[in-house]
Amino acid sequence: MRIPRLLVTAATALALAACSGGGSVDGTPGGSGVRDPYFPKAGNGGYDIGHYDLTLDYDPDTDAGHLTGTAVITARATEDLSAFDLDLKGLDVEAVEVEGRDARFNRAGQELTVRPADELHDGETFRVTVRYSGEPQTITDPDDSEEGWLPTADGAVGLGEPTGSMAWFPGSHHPSDKATYDLAVTVPEGLGAVSNGELRDERTRDGRTTFTWHTAEPMASHVVTVAVGEWxxxxxxxxxxxxxxxxxxxxxxxxxxxxxxxxxxxxxxxxxxxxxxxxxxxxxxxxxxxxxxxxxxxxxxxxxxxxxxxxxxxxxxxHQWYGNSVSPKTWRDMWLNEGFATYAEWLWEEDHGGDSAQETFDALYDGTYYDDEDANDSIWAFPPADPPDAAHISDSPVYQRGAMVLHKIRRTVGDDAFWDLLSGWAAAHRHGNADTGDFTAYVEKSAPDEDFTGIWEDWLRGDGRPDSP
Structure with missing residues (x-):
């Protein structure tokens, strides 16, 4: 997730041509990242994934547990490709096929680079199969939280935000590349395997149970999960x-x-x-x-x-509306997830006998919301639309100050227009991706007679605590 484009020298190109039996190379390798500002190696260029079919077998009876997997990925090339990358951290890759033919591959960090026997053409739909196994890793984020494959007291759980899903299946692990999913997870009899979507089948044979899950709507890989345990x-x-x-x-x-x-x-x-x-x-x-x-x-x-x-x-x-259906284009847009979900908390409290959203806003602005002074000050550490680096995309300004931006919009347009804006935003980008610029443009178009300049400059992108609430 950190190199925007795989650079190929003339010598490398000739070597790749020799590996494939000679001949000219018309296509180019896809990018080993989508240039995300905080996780530049996240995702991959040159193709778009439409569907994952994952077959997993997990044995928790070792220290870290042993995972055997087959990933069948259906994708569409968005340029002529001589090679492409998948994100996969750790685990041992045993074989890769593209369109049923053996493909050459190599590993470098989290990048699994695949060279198909035949080049892929722009617009071509193709299927890649990866067989892999090993002890999946727990990944430590820049903010020191853990994700990836987490062993638990009675099994394990796969948690992916922002980069952890690459610890247990190969793919294009960036929220901008959504896909549908089928997961078949086999575990020892007596344990359950819970995932996303709908449970389609549960079968036990020879002391092991397979749970088959289907997700029909597009899903970003960071919100895919498998939770193994007693349930x-x-x-x-x-x-x-x-x-x-x-x-x-x-x-x-x-x-x-x-x-x-x-x-x-x-x-x-x-x-x-x-x-x-x-x-x-x-x-x-x-x-x-x-x-x-x-x-x-x-x-x-x-x-x-x-x-x-x-x-x-x-x-x-x-978050199912804001974050999962409407997903961020990049991790810089995290406030569009967390600001909305935090404001949903305020609205719930307002509707169910708690503080009004205005009272919550005032307490945050006045520095009385938290008992701890440092926690109150942390709200103003940076603008919600511009965290300083990857270690801060889940900090307080993204949540609380993000919600304050929404409340300022509500006060500007009035309640009726604001409810229309909330539902309209979710509908406009349903099952898609959006960034801060998309949101500000949507708000301005929804209320063309209002001036939002001060909200954008002081609350969304400005440094420090605005002079007035």
């Missing part, structure tokens, strides 16, 4: 027919039962405020509180380490 599961539907699937570690069952029963209520409230739900399933995964250091908006069913409270559940479910 108490429940399946139901909401009044409007939405599938609800929850998986709870038995140690968290009692503490989680009451809050998870509110999922249908939260989904109804979300649709009233944010528009139609963009997916076919919802739910939650609740693991033990020591199994991960954070909750994550994994698509369809958010992941929680320990039983969540209602406000945290609201936050992660709001």
């Amino acid at each position: 108490e599961t429940a399946r139901s539907t909401t009044d409007d027919g939405l599938s609800v699937y929850t998986a709870v570690d038995p140690t968290q069952a009692d503490a989680s039962r009451k809050v998870l029963k509110r999922i249908p209520e939260i989904m109804e409230w979300g649709q009233e405020n944010f528009g139609p739900y963009p997916f076919s399933a919802t739910g939650a995964i609740v693991d033990r509180d020591e199994d991960a250091g954070y909750a994550l908006e994994t698509q369809n069913r958010p992941y929680f380490p320990g039983a969540p409270d209602t406000v945290l559940l609201v936050h992660e479910l709001a």
Whole structure:
């Protein structure tokens, strides 16, 4: 995720031609990254992935656990390609095929470079199969949090934001390249494997159980999950027919039962405020509180380490509209995820007997929101639309000051126009990607008679605490 383009010298080109049996090289290697400002090696250039078909077999009975995988990736070339990259950190690659033919490959860091036997042409749809195995890694982020493949007390969980999914399957791991997914996960009998989307099949044979999951709507790889462990599961539907699937570690069952029963209520409230739900399933995964250091908006069913409270559940479910359906174009646009989900918390509290959004805004501005002075000061550390580096994309300004930007817009346009803006934004970029410029343009177009210059300059992009609320 850090080199914007694979540079090929004349000598390298000749060597590659020799490896393929000679002949001219018309195509060029795809880029080993999409030039993300914070994770430049994230994703890959030269193609767009449409579907992942992942077959995984996990044995947790070693220190780190052993994973065997086959990834069948369907993609479309966006330029003539002599080679292309996939993101994969660790694990041993045993074979790669492109369109059913053996392909040459090599590894360099997180880059798996594949050279197909035949060049790929611009617009061509192709299928690449990667067979791999090993002990998947836990990745430490620039902010020192852990993601990737995390061993748990009774299994493991795959968490991907922002770069962790490359620890357990190869792909183009950047939110700008979404795809649909099929996952078949085999684990020892007695354990469960919970993933995104809808459970299509569950079969046990010779002491091992395979769980097959299907996600029909586009999904960014950082919100893909597989959670292996002992689960108490429940399946139901909401009044409007939405599938609800929850998986709870038995140690968290009692503490989680009451809050998870509110999922249908939260989904109804979300649709009233944010528009139609963009997916076919919802739910939650609740693991033990020591199994991960954070909750994550994994698509369809958010992941929680320990039983969540209602406000945290609201936050992660709001992400299904803002962050999962409308995903950021780059990791600089993280505030479009977290500012919206944080403001959803404010709206929920406002609608359910808590502080109004205005009261929350005032407390943040006045420095009385947190008991700790440093925490109050941290809100103004940098503009929400411009974190200083990758270590700060999940810091307080992205969440709280991002939500304050939305409240300033609400005060400017009025409540009726603001609700239209919330649902309209979600609809305009449904299953797509957007950046800060897209959002500011959308707001200005939605309210052409209003002047938002001060909000953009002082609250969204300005340094420090604005002079007045």
